[in-house]
Amino acid sequence: MKKVDVLIVGGSASGFAAAFTARRHYPDASIAVIRQEDKTPIPCGIPYIFGTLGSPEKNLMPDGALDKNGVELIKDEVTAINREKKTIITASGQEIGYEKMILGTGSLPLVPPIPGADLDNVFVMKKDVSYLSHLLEILKSTQDVVIIGGGFIGLEMADECHKLGCQNITVVEMLSHCLFTVFDEDLCIRLENELKKVNIQVQTSQKVKSLVGNGKVEYVELDDGRQLKADAVILGIGVYPNVAVGQQAGLTIGPTSAIVVDRHMLTNDSNIFAVGDCAEKVSFFTGQPVKAWLASVATAEARIAAANLFEMRRTNKGAVSVFSTKIGNIASGLAGIRETDARETGIAYVIGEAEAPDRHPGSLPGATKLRVKLVFHKYSGVLIGGQVCGGDSVGELVNLLAAMIQAEMNADQIATFQMGTHPLLTASPVAYQVVNAAEVALGKMC
């Protein structure tokens, strides 16, 4: 029987990060990644296959890096875990022994219980190359696309369908705004307007009654009776943790339907860790279970679990939730808690906002207004959240906020933060948004 020191189940973002970290921390261990896909798409890159990259083959996890790090890649499906024997059984009938296991089986796209969801040309965001190739071929010859779900995936897909040349694109969102669960309302509205600018239709506060067609989908019927013509429908309403194998093996499942882990990322089996979308997360701020299904959270967890394989070296402080997106020409991002979350949780908070061009002077070509909104804990003054909206610098700016949150910097420390600035790259040092937003918030604390 084949046996490895470390078996990592799943070959997406968390699997890769776990493999590389395990190799760094335990140079002599035999490490294998087992996954069922022949090739794995880079998860967050999937929308960009359609309008920008032009092929799923251009959006693949770089398997060569596993080999380079002395990590074996086994292409097979784990069908069962025998925790007593410390082995797994695969679809091809192999039995493989492990000393330690990291489960990174990810998530699966939710298919809503809508009549007609099984019609042809109704798609979900499956992490499967041939499925995505098929979707690309269909979209290439499609004019009328309806996207159900106005979250990140939905809006990014709408944007990419537009780039691909689809003429009649509609996003249908159940809540009163797209991205309503991730950004404060003002930012949601700004991003909806960005879609409308390129004639993408946005239907909010709308439920889908059914998908209708004869074999192939033909239109989407809304609750209010309207019918939207649809040659293709994309379901982007979310994901759920893929825990089947772990659950079957008796790993404890928590309130978010994910595998329960402790601060070392250990499950109720002391030889099995779980990371990423299949592992339950608690909030960095409240300690309560939270659905933070982000590749960046997954890789941070993977780096903790893999360091802890044979000795507990790292602890998880909980998910901060940091993300960014780009819709049209506007990039936006969030680190930590929104004002909406703070209010709903009953946290005593103070807001500081600042806006300025992201270059200086603002007349420089390419300058974009960059808005920063910070949420501070009212009594400690500690930063607990930040939202940004502007040009491409948002991608790393939201990470600056993430660092300030994780280091628990307070408003006064941020107001005197020593940043670097450059005319072509940032706001001026006088107008620097993060610092000024902190000053504004301080004024409300005194």
Place this chain on the structure above:
Amino acid sequence: MKKVDVLIVGGSASGFAAAFTARRHYPDASIAVIRQEDKTPIPCGIPYIFGTLGSPEKNLMPDGALDKNGVELIKDEVTAINREKKTIITASGQEIGYEKMILGTGSLPLVPPIPGADLDNVFVMKKDVSYLSHLLEILKSTQDVVIIGGGFIGLEMADECHKLGCQNITVVEMLSHCLFTVFDEDLCIRLENELKKVNIQVQTSQKVKSLVGNGKVEYVELDDGRQLKADAVILGIGVYPNVAVGQQAGLTIGPTSAIVVDRHMLTNDSNIFAVGDCAEKVSFFTGQPVKAWLASVATAEARIAAANLFEMRRTNKGAVSVFSTKIGNIASGLAGIRETDARETGIAYVIGEAEAPDRHPGSLPGATKLRVKLVFHKYSGVLIGGQVCGGDSVGELVNLLAAMIQAEMNADQIATFQMGTHPLLTASPVAYQVVNAAEVALGKMC
């Protein structure tokens, strides 16, 4: 006699930041900024007047913001301070009383003692609109430009002269590389090559013997005897603190020729603060005097001094030195200490480096290799420096490093940092350079 609660001397970056902060912290105070210039150029934006903006008028400090904040702008020159009477005398003969004063008189360009430096068409980077207008006119009709000094200003000017259409541009640098005092050698070489790509000539390890011409400069003679044809010469060899008025009034001058201040930014006069290039700085890392003449350091100091005007609210932990630049298509930046500095100071350090595309997958249009080099204190594991080189995201990425340094985050905390990533905006969460560089460094610490 006119009297104000707060008199801010100098109307550049630190003067503006001081004025706005004073207004926020002391809403009822009467505040005035006094400066000798009618209009003040944005200091870091000056090089971009020439090739990008096309006019000094497009690069001005926004005076309107002073008025909007209830800050009076007095256009006059301070010729003397009477500390006993707490008044100043101006060039126009006015006497103005103050309760508290913040000196932000900045720095002046160094003119090296080279024969011929007084010839026509030899320029320094003067913060003066009409002087810069004249330089722009000259450069527009000039083919042969010699820039003396391969620091930021020199290289940015070379790049802009190229954009303006000057055909024969040479940068002469005394040290063995351009930017040799600010970046580690590998990065200096990369940036020199970026200039050479567009046929800007770079002459390193070269001293200038004299500037030669008849009334107007005609050529630059190097120490090795070579002569470089020059219709215009730009001196970008540095600045020195402008302390004349303060020194005359008996303020103590320190080893860097700047006004000595304590951690509250207070001079030896308990009613006079000094900030920015005219104020002495100590290093965040060593506590030793350091020449950190950056607008971003100046504004951070201004925000400390102005909060402290009538009550000590903030302390200065010393200059971290954070900056970025863009030469050709490469942006680069530094926060804190370089490897060179650590070695020369005798600090026990460990380096971690990582490189990856700044988008994911790397095949996305516009993706650029982004390299991160981190310097950690070897025994505490605390981050003390970071250098980055890549695309425009460098501008805020260097600020992420600056926050990690100021929060004294260690390599383990950075290796498990929860960042946000997006295909169009950052590296992938697996390849994220800052985190991987920390992991690499950790491997060398154990």
